[in-house]
Structures are given as C-alpha cells and as structure tokens.
Amino acid sequence: MNSTDTLEVPASTGMAAVDEAVRKSYEHGFVTEIETEVVPPGLSEDVIRLISAKKDEPEWMTQWRLKAYRHWLTMSQPDWAKLTIAPIDFQAISYFAAPKKNQPKSLDEVDPKLLETFDRLGVPLHERARLAGVAVDAVFDSVSVGTTFKKELADAGVIFCSFSEAVREHPELVRQYLGSVVPVGDNYFAALNSAVFSDGSFVFVPRGVRCPMELSTYFRINARDTGQFERTLIIVEDGAYVSYLEGCTAPMRDENQLHAAVVELVALADGQIKYSTVQNWYPGDENGVGGIYNFVTKRGDCRGARSKISWTQVETGSAITWKYPSCVLRGEDAVGEFYSVALTNHRQQADTGTKMIHLGPRTKSKIISKGISAGRGQNTYRGLVKVEKHADGARNYTQCDSLLIGKRCGAHTFPYIEVKHPGAIVEHEATTSKISDDQLYYCRSRGISEEDAVSMIVDGFCKQVFKELPMEFAVEAKKLLEVCLEGAIG
Amino acid sequence: MLEITDLHARVAGKTILKGLTLTVNAGEVHAIMGPNGSGKSTLGHVLAGREGYEITAGSVRYLGEDLLALPPEERAAKGVFLAFQYPVEIPGVNNTYFLKAALNAQRRFRGEPEVDSMQFLKLTREKLKVLSISEDLLHRAVNEGFSGGEKKRNEIFQMAMLEPRLGILDETDSGLDIDALKLVADGVNRLRSPERGFLVITHYQRLLDYIVPDRVHVLADGRIVESGGHGLALQLEEHGYAWVRERRIGGAA
Numbered sequence: 001m002n003s004t005d006t007l008e009v010p011a012s013t014g015m016a017a018v019d020e021a022v023r024k025s026y027e028h029g030f031v032t033e034i035e036t037e038v039v040p041p042g043l044s045e046d047v048i049r050l051i052s053a054k055k056d057e058p059e060w061m062t063q064w065r066l067k068a069y070r071h072w073l074t075m076s077q078p079d080w081a082k083l084t085i086a087p088i089d090f091q092a093i094s095y096f097a098a099p100k101k102n103q104p105k106s107l108d109e110v111d112p113k114l115l116e117t118f119d120r121l122g123v124p125l126h127e128r129a130r131l132a133g134v135a136v137d138a139v140f141d142s143v144s145v146g147t148t149f150k151k152e153l154a155d156a157g158v159i160f161c162s163f164s165e166a167v168r169e170h171p172e173l174v175r176q177y178l179g180s181v182v183p184v185g186d187n188y189f190a191a192l193n194s195a196v197f198s199d200g201s202f203v204f205v206p207r208g209v210r211c212p213m214e215l216s217t218y219f220r221i222n223a224r225d226t227g228q229f230e231r232t233l234i235i236v237e238d239g240a241y242v243s244y245l246e247g248c249t250a251p252m253r254d255e256n257q258l259h260a261a262v263v264e265l266v267a268l269a270d271g272q273i274k275y276s277t278v279q280n281w282y283p284g285d286e287n288g289v290g291g292i293y294n295f296v297t298k299r300g301d302c303r304g305a306r307s308k309i310s311w312t313q314v315e316t317g318s319a320i321t322w323k324y325p326s327c328v329l330r331g332e333d334a335v336g337e338f339y340s341v342a343l344t345n346h347r348q349q350a351d352t353g354t355k356m357i358h359l360g361p362r363t364k365s366k367i368i369s370k371g372i373s374a375g376r377g378q379n380t381y382r383g384l385v386k387v388e389k390h391a392d393g394a395r396n397y398t399q400c401d402s403l404l405i406g407k408r409c410g411a412h413t414f415p416y417i418e419v420k421h422p423g424a425i426v427e428h429e430a431t432t433s434k435i436s437d438d439q440l441y442y443c444r445s446r447g448i449s450e451e452d453a454v455s456m457i458v459d460g461f462c463k464q465v466f467k468e469l470p471m472e473f474a475v476e477a478k479k480l481l482e483v484c485l486e487g488a489i490g
Numbered sequence: 491m492l493e494i495t496d497l498h499a500r501v502a503g504k505t506i507l508k509g510l511t512l513t514v515n516a517g518e519v520h521a522i523m524g525p526n527g528s529g530k531s532t533l534g535h536v537l538a539g540r541e542g543y544e545i546t547a548g549s550v551r552y553l554g555e556d557l558l559a560l561p562p563e564e565r566a567a568k569g570v571f572l573a574f575q576y577p578v579e580i581p582g583v584n585n586t587y588f589l590k591a592a593l594n595a596q597r598r599f600r601g602e603p604e605v606d607s608m609q610f611l612k613l614t615r616e617k618l619k620v621l622s623i624s625e626d627l628l629h630r631a632v633n634e635g636f637s638g639g640e641k642k643r644n645e646i647f648q649m650a651m652l653e654p655r656l657g658i659l660d661e662t663d664s665g666l667d668i669d670a671l672k673l674v675a676d677g678v679n680r681l682r683s684p685e686r687g688f689l690v691i692t693h694y695q696r697l698l699d700y701i702v703p704d705r706v707h708v709l710a711d712g713r714i715v716e717s718g719g720h721g722l723a724l725q726l727e728e729h730g731y732a733w734v735r736e737r738r739i740g741g742a743a
C-alpha cells in the first residue's frame with residue numbers, strides 16, 4: 001500500500017501576531033581565524049588521490065575512493081524529495097580543508113585557537129573542563145582535532161578515534177565493515193561521500209562490553225566554500241552497547257555549503273546502539289540566503305539476533321535537510337527505533353524520515369516523528385516500512401505528528417508501506433495540529449507570556465522524542481528549539 | 491476593585507455588549523445571570539483580555555488602573571483570573587509544570603521570589619486536599635482527556651493555586667452533576683475573603699444555592715437590566731428570563 005497525504009496550511013484563521021517578521025539569532029555563527037590549508041575547488045581523480053595522500057592512506061583506501069568516484073560520475077542527483085534545491089556546482093566546492101598547524105600528537109599540542117573554538121561551542125576538550133562522562137571527538141572542517149578520554153576507553157577495550165586514525169591503526173576492522181551497510185553506489189550523495197570523505201569518527205565496542213561513557217562527535221564547518229564529507233562507522237559486537245551523540249554547527253555565510261555525510265552502524269547479536277543527533281548547522285537567514293545543505297545517508301544494520309539500533313534526531317538547522325536514518329532488521333527479534341524532531345523556520349526545508357526494513361522474523365520497529373513548521377518553513381516526513389516475506393511476526397508502529405506555527409508554512413507526510421508477509425502488523429497514526437489562538441490565550445490568561453507559551457506547547461509536542469535523548473542533551477535540545485523559534489510569533 | 495462603565499464591545503462586526511455598567515467591591519460576590527446570547531461569556535473574555543474583541547465605548551477600571559490597556563498575562567499577574575467555560579487542552583504539557591510556570595511568571599512580574607519545586611509541591615498538596623481533587627490530575631497533560639467535570643475542577647484548582655484578587659467564573663457549573671457542583675462551590679467559598687472579589691457568571695440559579703452572592707444582576711441584550719439580592723435569582727428561577735423581558739417592556743411603556 002502506498003498512501004500520501006499532504007496538508008497545506010489554510011490561509012485563514014487568526015493569530016495576527018504570527019504574521020510579523022520572524023527573526024532569530026544563530027549563536028554559533030562566528031568564524032575562527034586560523035590558517036587553513038584548502039585544496040583548490042574542483043573534483044577529479046587527482047583531487048581524490050590528493051586527499052587520500054594528505055591523509056596518508058593505504059592504496060586499498062585510495063582505490064575504494066576512486067571506485068566510488070567512478071560510480072558517482074554515472075549517477076545523477078535525486079529529485080524525488082519535496083525540496084527546492086538550487087543547482088550545485090560540484091566543481092566550485094573545495095573537498096578538503098584543514099587547519100595548517102594541526103599535526104598534534106595529543107590534545108596538549110592542539111592549536112589554542114581550536115580549543116577556544118570548541119570551548120565557545122560548549123564542547124571543552126582540555127582536561128579540566130571536559131564534560132563529565134562524555135568522550136568527545138572534535139572534527140574541524142576536514143580533520144579531527146582530538147579525542148578525549150581515549151585512555152579510559154581503551155582500558156575498557158573500546159576504540160574511539162577519528163576515522164583517519166582508524167584507517168591507519170585498525171585497517172582490518174575498517175576494511176571489514178566500511179561500505180557494508182551503505183554500499184559505495186547506494187545513492188548519489190553517499191557515492192560522493194565515499195569518494196571524497198574527509199574525517200569522522202570510528203567506534204568499535206568489542207563483545208560483551210558496555211561502553212562506560214557516552215561518546216560524542218562534534219562537527220564544525222569553518223572554512224569558506226568547502227564541503228564537509230564526514231564518515232562515521234560504529235560497530236558493536238555481540239552483547240555490546242554504546243550510546244553515541246553528534247552535534248553540528250557552522251558559521252553564518254551567504255553562500256550555501258554542502259555537508260554530505262555517511263554514517264554506518266553495525267550491531268551484532270544482542271548488541272545495542274543508541275545514536276543521537278542534535279543538528280544545528282547554519283540554517284541561512286530569514287530570506288533563505290546561505291545555510292548548509294545537509295544531505296546525509298545514515299543506516300544501521302541489525303545484523304545479529306536481538307540486536308537493537310535506535311536513532312534519535314533533533315534537526316533544527318540547515319537550509320535544506322535530506323536525511324533518512326534507517327534500520328535494516330536482519331537478525332531475528334531485532335529492534336529498530338526512530339525518534340525525530342525536525343523544525344523548519346524561515347525558508348528552511350526538510351525532507352526527512354526513516355526506513356525500517358524488516359527481513360528477520362519477529363523484528364520490531366517504532367517510528368515517532370514530530371515535525372514543526374514555522375515562518376515559511378516546509379517540513380516533510382517521508383518514511384518507508386517494508387516487511388519482506390521471511391519476516392514472520394514483524395511489527396511496526398508509526399506515529400507521525402505535525403505542528404504548524406503561523407499560516408505560511410507547510411507540513412507534508414509521505415508514508416510508504418510495503419508488506420510482503422501476511423502476518424505482519426503495521427500501524428500508522430498521523431496528526432496535524434496548529435498552535436491555536438485559544439491555547440495561547442489560555443496560557444496568557446494564566447500569566448504565561450506568548451513566547452513562553454509557544455515553547456511550552458512545542459516542548460510538550462516533542463516530549464516523546466526528548467525523553468529518548470541522553471539527559472544533558474535533552475536540556476540542550478529544548479533550549480535549542482526555544483532559540484530557533486524566537487520571534488516565530490509576534 | 492472593578493468598575494465597568496458603559497462598556498460597548500463588538501466581535502466579528504457584531505455588537506454584543508451595549509452599555510454595561512457594573513461595580514464589584516473587594517469582598518463581594520456578584521452573580522451575572524442571563525439567557526443564552528446575552529453577552530455573559532463575552533464579558534468574561536473582555537475582562538481576561540482575549541483578542542478579537544473591539545471595545546467601541548466605555549471603560550473598565552481595575553484597582554485604579556485601565557484594565558483594557560493591559561495584555562492578558564499582565565492582567566493575570568495583577569490578580570484577574572477567568573475560570574474558562576471550555577478549558578483548552580495542551581497535549582504533552584504536564585499540568586503541574588504548567589501551573590508552576592504560571593505561578594512563577596506571575597510572581598516574577600510582581601517582583602516576588604519564585605517558588606521552588608519543594609514549596610510548590612507542598613502548596614499543591616494542601617490545595618488538592620481541601621478541594622478533594624485526586625493527585626492523579628497533576629500528572630496528566632493540561633486538560634487532555636479530562637472529563638467535563640475534571641476540567642471544571644482543574645480550573646478551580648488553578649484558581650486556588652494562583653490566589654487571584656478577582657475571580658471570574660464563566661458558567662463553571664454547566665454540565666456538572668450535583669456532587670461536582672458542590673465541590674466547585676466549596677472551592678470558591680474557601681477563597682472568599684475581604685480582599686477578594688468574584689464575578690460568577692451562570693445560567694442557572696442552582697449554583698447560587700451553594701455560592702450565595704451579595705448581588706445578582708440580570709444581563710440581557712448586552713446590558714444589565716435588573717439588579718438585586720439573592721432573591722432576584724430565585725425569582726428568575728421561578729418565572730424564567732421571559733419574566734425579565736416582560737418587566738422591561740412594561741417599564742419602558
């Protein structure tokens with residue numbers, strides 16, 4: 001069954017205040033003045049060889065990239081999403097940018113300017129101020145600046161390092177798993193990423209180990225006219241567990257910048273991965289000038305029996321978001337979850353959702369999607385639930401809610417359901433609501449200001465998702481949403 | 491404390507209030523009765539500050555201030571409370587959280603220190619107990635899935651927590667069975683004090699058996715056509731609103 005329902009906001013009904021100009025401040029919009037080595041714009045086999053050489057990669061890695069590039073050349077940019085994307089000139093983008101002085105052996109040798117940058121972003125890397133219980137890998141443009149708590153993690157048997165380091169230090173693991181979840185030619189942007197990916201994080205949690213702390217990667221785009229193409233690979237072996245969080249910001253610039261990442265997760269038998277994202281790339285200004293194109297492929301493979309992968313995302317940034325974190329439920333009794341809050345304000349566009357592919361018997365999946373549209377934002381949920389013929393007893397529950405603020409925004413829902421096993425149970429619930437004048441009046445008549453009332457209502461709307469985030473990030477996410485909605489009303 | 495003078499109000503191009511004059515002093519309970527469409531609810535919303543009402547003439551002074559010039563949240567902070575006839579649902583927002591945010595927003599506005607979670611919890615327990623409201627109400631989302639009676643009781647609970655100077659009850663009795671009605675009345679009676687005034691808007695005299703008013707006013711066609719003591723309500727009950735209309739026509743002739 002394929003069903004589609006689209007809802008445009010009716011242009012009637014009150015809330016006069018909403019009509020007023022929406023404006024918001026992006027507090028991470030600063031630029032770090034640092035000497036940067038940038039590979040000249042353009043994409044060719046030579047550029048790919050150059051990137052690979054700069055990263056000291058072995059020949060197999062270079063060949064892997066070239067294979068991806070050759071495949072990419074045969075593909076064309078997808079146009080099925082409900083997005084309006086200005087043409088991207090792939091020859092105008094620089095595919096590698098790195099701070100010049102960055103060859104530190106340890107965090108003590110990292111350029112103070114970089115440390116300061118991450119301090120300012122609320123991600124302190126130096127010993128004294130580190131976030132308690134959270135190990136951080138900080139990626140600045142195309143390279144990893146440093147990773148905290150490496151020793152403590154190594155003692156537990158956990159590998160957490162930059163992707164470049166993993167290629168050098170753990171080539172056997174990288175070769176075994178890289179591209180095994182998202183193949184080189186999976187889609188246009190994944191192929192591009194496979195050809196030119198710069199840095200990202202690598203996590204390996206061996207059999208039976210519960211990772212003793214939260215792992216987190218913070219991605220920062222700084223340089224102008226560059227793309228960021230990060231690659232993340234997380235593997236949990238039998239019975240292992242990890243909770244991983246990524247955060248992202250970029251300076252305010254007038255031109256669009258491309259961010260095309262690939263994230264691959266592998267969970268073996270009884271393994272569990274909890275992957276959370278708080279995405280706050282620069283969204284562009286209120287007229288839609290500038291902002292990040294966030295074209296991301298994220299997929300988890302529940303390879304083993306009873307494995308579980310849970311995606312939680314709070315997407316507030318980017319001019320355009322194209323992202324469908326998915327689960328391939330291969331092992332029997334595997335569980336996939338997707339919890340999402342996506343907010344579009346001003347001229348932001350998001351086409352996001354998930355894919356749950358049920359292959360194994362008794363696999364279960366749950367999708368909770370909350371879309372919030374304000375300003376002239378366009379917010380689309382696109383999800384696929386697929387039950388293959390061996391997935392006896394598969395179950396899915398999908399809840400897909402949209403909240404509209406103001407009357408110039410749009411919310412759209414495209415749920416695709418393909419069931420090939422007669423015993424599967426698939427449920428889909430969807431609602432669309434507006435923050436009503438009556439709700440605002442009720443709150444105000446109790447003494448709560450309009451702005452506080454809006455964030456209270458939005459927070460209530462997102463509650464099911466926020467409670468899935470690690471505690472400290474749930475607070476962050478709530479604050480972030482408040483900032484992003486500042487001025488959305490009156 | 492509340493002085494309404496020759497108030498004219500219009501909504502969606504239709505004039506609803508046509509020269510309403512009414513004074514409520516601190517310590518008094520005034521009942522506003524009247525047939526459907528007479529402007530009772532409009533009066534409540536105009537006082538609470540709902541948008542969409544156009545004041546074409548007249549004034550409202552509250553504690554010496556021009557009430558109509560204030561946004562709803564300031565009116566609330568200054569002690570005006572409207573118990574809604576149809577309380578609004580706010581999904582996902584916890585009732586306790588909502589009430590604490592409201593109380594502290596009001597306190598901030600008045601320059602008073604905010605109450606912390608412990609103090610707030612203590613206060614809630616006290617109020618719940620005297621109102622015989624189940625604690626389960628606190629853990630649910632604001633009005634979400636509440637029965638009609640629960641919604642009304644929750645309004646009275648909010649009023650008890652916020653301790654307003656002027657309580658306006660908009661048909662709080664409608665749709666309540668007799669036990670719920672007694673609970674609501676009891677809640678109001680407990681709040682009666684020399685510094686607090688009440689405006690009880692109701693369709694039926696029944697509520698006034700439990701909340702005995704100092705004055706009863708009959709609102710018809712946008713203005714007060716008859717005022718009296720509690721006895722007026724009883725007469726109305728006996729003769730119906732047609733009786734008022736006849737008396738008016740009689741008086742005019």
